[in-house]
Each structure stands twice: as structure tokens, then as C-alpha cells.
Amino acid sequence: MSTSAVVKDTNSSSEFFAWALSEPHSAKPASMRASREEVLVKLIRLLANLAMHPDIGPDIAHQPEVASSLLRLLQQHDLSEDEELVLNCAALATNLSFYDNSTNKILWGPSLARDGQFAIDLLQCITPLLLCNNEESIVEAARVYGNFSRLPEVRSTLFVPAPMSLNEATDFKIFVIPGLIM
Numbered sequence: 001m002s003t004s005a006v007v008k009d010t011n012s013s014s015e016f017f018a019w020a021l022s023e024p025h026s027a028k029p030a031s032m033r034a035s036r037e038e039v040l041v042k043l044i045r046l047l048a049n050l051a052m053h054p055d056i057g058p059d060i061a062h063q064p065e066v067a068s069s070l071l072r073l074l075q076q077h078d079l080s081e082d083e084e085l086v087l088n089c090a091a092l093a094t095n096l097s098f099y100d101n102s103t104n105k106i107l108w109g110p111s112l113a114r115d116g117q118f119a120i121d122l123l124q125c126i127t128p129l130l131l132c133n134n135e136e137s138i139v140e141a142a143r144v145y146g147n148f149s150r151l152p153e154v155r156s157t158l159f160v161p162a163p164m165s166l167n168e169a170t171d172f173k174i175f176v177i178p179g180l181i182m
Contacts, residue, residue, distance in 0.1 A: 037085055041085050044088040048094075063105060066105065067109060071121060074122065074125035075125055079132060083137075086129070093122060094140060094144050107151060116153030116156075120154065122148070126141050130142070
């Protein structure tokens with residue numbers, strides 16, 4: 001499959017994102033919500049896997065609909081309720097933010113504004129994953145933070161998650177979080 005064919009399919013997936021996000025999460029009947037979430041999880045996982053290919057990943061990251069839909073999904077879904085969806089969204093953010101180029105809409109936002117605000121908004125949605133007790137969530141969040149910390153605009157405003165007591169911190173968090181701060 002050529003890169004252009006994948007990008008064309010990515011545009012179709014953007015249309016699906018628009019459909020899936022058309023109504024507020026809570027306004028959908030439970031059966032329809034479950035069905036949409038299952039399809040969203042599979043679509044996000046597919047995009048995350050495609051994003052690892054060096055020819056395809058930058059093309060996906062260039063799609064403004066993917067960036068805006070990813071942020072909306074992270075804003076609308078909570079890890080405690082939609083763990084698989086949120087973790088796949090974090091994996092997609094990780095894989096797409098790997099490509100450090102000037103047209104990456106995941107790094108710079110759909111409008112390619114150079115102020116870092118889109119990245120900060122995305123990282124605010126990712127921060128709860130750092131603070132939970134799920135090691136997979138912590139690792140994915142750390143990867144996203146690592147990729148975004150390459151941007152000077154983000155580094156200058158990078159916020160440190162709320163301090164936690166040593167009683168709340170697991171050995172794993174003690175290992176991962178200092179790496180983000182450095």
C-alpha cells in the first residue's frame with residue numbers, strides 16, 4: 001500500500017472521528033456508545049501502529065483532523081471509564097509526536113501555531129496517566145512527555161505533576177517521573 005493510499009484512508013478515518021465525536025459521550029445510548037468505542041479503539045490502535053512506519057507516520061501526523069480529534073477524545077474520556085481507549089490515544093500521541101518536523105499537527109496543533117498551546121493542552125490530558133497506579137499508563141504518559149519535551153516552547157512551560165507523598169509513590173513512579181523532570 002502506498003503512502004498516499006494510507007493518507008487517503010486517514011482522511012476517511014478523520015470522517016469517522018467526526019461521526020464518533022458528533023454527540024456528547026453521555027448523550028449516546030449505552031449500546032451505541034460501546035459499539036462506537038470499540039470501533040474507535042480499533043481505529044486508534046490501527047493509526048498508532050501505522051504511525052510507527054517512517055513513511056506513513058509523518059503523513060498521519062500532518063492531518064489536522066487527527067490532531068484535533070485526538071485532543072477531543074482525550075478530553076472527553078477518562079482513564080477510569082475508558083482505559084483501553086485512553087491508552088490507545090496516548091500510544092497514538094506517542095507515535096505521532098515522535099516525528100519532529102514543522103508540519104506535525106500533533107506537536108504544533110491543527111493550525112501549526114508555534115506557541116506550544118496545543119501541546120500543553122494535550123499534555124494536560126495525559127498528566128492523569130502519570131499519576132495513576134497503572135504501569136502501562138505511566139509508561140505511555142512518560143513517552144508522550146519525552147517526545148513533547150523536545151520542543152523549546154513546551155520545555156519553557158512544562159509543568160510538573162502535583163507533588164505526591166512517598167507513601168503514594170510506587171517504585172515505578174519514583175523511577176519514571178524524575179526522568180521527565182530532567
